Amino acid sequence: MVSTTEDQAVKFPPLLSKKFNITNIKQDILKWDKDWEAAIASLTAADVLKEISYLLDDSFLTPDDLKSLHLDLRNIQEGAARSLRKILHGGRFNTIWLLLGASAQRRHILQGLEKASEAPSTLLGQDNRALCPDVTVSNFLSEGGKGFIGFLTRFLEVFDSSDPTFLPNSWWEQASDLPNSWWKQTSNDASRQRPEGTKMVFEVATIYRNKFIGFFLLASLESILHDIIHRSVGMKDVLNVVENTGAHFAHSLAQAKTTLRDKPLVRCENCTKTPEDIGEGVRFMVCSICKTKLKFQVHYCSQSCQKEDWPVHKKACGKKEVSKGLSGTKDDDLWQFSGGQMGPIADMMRNLPTNRDGTVDIANVGVGPCKGRRSPAAERQAKMLEADKNADYFLFTASDVPVRFVIDDPGAKMVFRINRRMIMTQTADSGLEPMAEYMLKHMSGFPGLSRDIILKQLCAEYGNNTTRKVVEWERKSRERGVSTGTVIGSLSKDFMKVFGHTFSTKWYGFLFSFTGFY
Structure with missing residues (x-):
């Protein structure tokens, strides 16, 4: 019979951690995690269940024991669910995490x-880690941390x-549903006896898989909340953004961050292809x-x-x-922005x-050369802007008298001008709406x-559906x-609070990308 109290809990010997020579967690937690992720990737569920069967059989637990295990699991999960509902409400936690x-997320x-x-x-x-291939650092850090948020949400939905x-x-x-005969067919060690049944073994292992997940959720959330409450190193700057800017700015910044590349690409120095291309x-x-x-790497595919x-x-x-x-x-200053949704932004920057x-x-x-064909009205606008570098746009009265529109705010001017460049060169199908909103x-x-x-002028320049889009x-x-x-005014105001008035191309990549998340 298994006791689930802390003082009397049964502890089985670490079969899998010993088998895979897992590094001691107290010596090197990063190596410990790397060892486990490699071990998990090499295992099948049948392998894990087979190891557990060396210790468990149908006589190990009574029906009352199973009932107690289920109750214990439910108590753990209810605690995790209460914590999740509280911190996920309103989306502030998601923004902070992203x-x-x-390095902070990994910790x-x-x-x-x-x-x-x-x-x-x-x-x-x-x-228990071997039972949980979905509970890994690499999974949770995917897409800038979205993997972890997705797991939390999924847990609540299932609960x-x-x-x-x-x-x-x-x-x-x-x-x-492994048949009884499977245990004998896969036996490589005649001296180790395997039970005839697998149903109970699988049920118990499933309970402990989910208990491990419940404990993990409680402990990781506790760690995050501790840093929030104490404004710890790594958390302080994030809280400054969340607390001192508009809620949607912080949310958009978090979403933009998740689109960045995690690591640089490897390209052949000659043909420029990546391993994925080949x-x-x-x-x-x-x-x-x-x-x-030089301890410097220059790559070639052949x-x-x-x-x-x-x-x-040479x-x-x-x-x-x-x-x-x-x-x-890695030698491209904008490597984080390359590829995917941010690729066109990186090329433009x-x-x-x-x-x-x-x-x-x-x-x-400026305006830049157009990659398609502008309307006559848009072509007129482009020529006037190229002739007058200080004007941000030209608006026209009902009698066709031009009115120079000039923006004084440097942040708003930057966002406006890059949106203007993108829409007038036709390298993106967005950018007009925030420009129009600002001018209106x-x-x-x-x-x-x-x-x-x-x-009416904007429709003549960019199409009859412009009014609807704006x-x-x-x-x-x-x-x-x-x-x-x-949006342009709000982004400029909040961006200045966080990054100041120095507009490097990298910071601008963040700033411009926000318009896509608004």
Whole structure:
């Protein structure tokens, strides 16, 4: 009979952690986690259940014992669910979590895993990790931490819809209907006796899988809340953003952060292809001289590419850390923005005019060449803006008299001009709405202008559906409580609080990307 009290809890020997030579958690928790993730990736659910069967059989527990285990599990899960409902309400916790750096997120997850492995009445101790391929640091850090938020949400959904709450996992459930004969067929050790039945073993293991998950949730949430309450290192700056800017700005910043790349791409220095471009099985090489003398890596996908690039590379080989700074690689200052949703933004930022200190030269952010065909009205606008670099836009009265629109706020000017560049070069299908909202807010009451006149002009420049798109944008802005009445104004105000007035291309990447999350 198994007791679930802390003082009398049965603890089985660590079979799997010993089998896979898992590093002692007290010596190196990062290595401990890396060892476990590698072990989990190499196991099947049947492998794990087979190991557990060495210790359990149908005579190990009585029906009352099983009832007690289910009750204990439910108590743990109810505690986790109460905590989750409280902290997830309103979305503030999600924003805080996503704004945290990866190292801080990893620390909280590891704290949860450590505490869950040491929790009372877990029977298998840290070996419970082998039952939980969905509870890993790599899973939870995916998409900038969205993996963890998704897991919390999924746990609550399952808890509210089932009793007992067994978090579904297709990998683990493959072992639920193994026939009795399977145990004998897979036996490689005749001296170790296996039970004839697997139903009870699977049920008990499933209970302990879910108890481990419950303990992990409680411990990781406790770790996060501790840092929030005490404004610990790593948390203080995040709380400053959340508390001193508009709620939607912080949310948009968090969402933008999740679209960034976790690590730089590897590209062939000659053909520029990535391993994903070439396909499975390719092994990239590095220049051995640069690696040995400079500890610097220049990658090639093949010997032929290395030979082809040699006339260029030999000038710096082993002497200077020189690469072509290919898009998305570690030598590209904007590698975090490369690929996916942020790819076009990164490409646009690389072409922005900059000052000597690397900041964006706002005054010279022009219109740029169009990649399609502008309407006659838009072409007229482009020519006038190119001729007058100080104007941010030209509006026209009913009698076609031009009115120069000039923005004084440097942050708003930056956002407006880059949106203007994107929409007028037709490199993006968004950007017009925040521009229009800003001009309508500030210029509708100007002599000779009105809301209808401005919208009519924009329809002539960008299409008849412009009014509908702008009205919908304004509606969403009101619903989200945009503090200044316009997204551009609100972003500028909040961005200045966080990052100041220095607009590097990297910071601008964040700022511009927010308009896509509003």
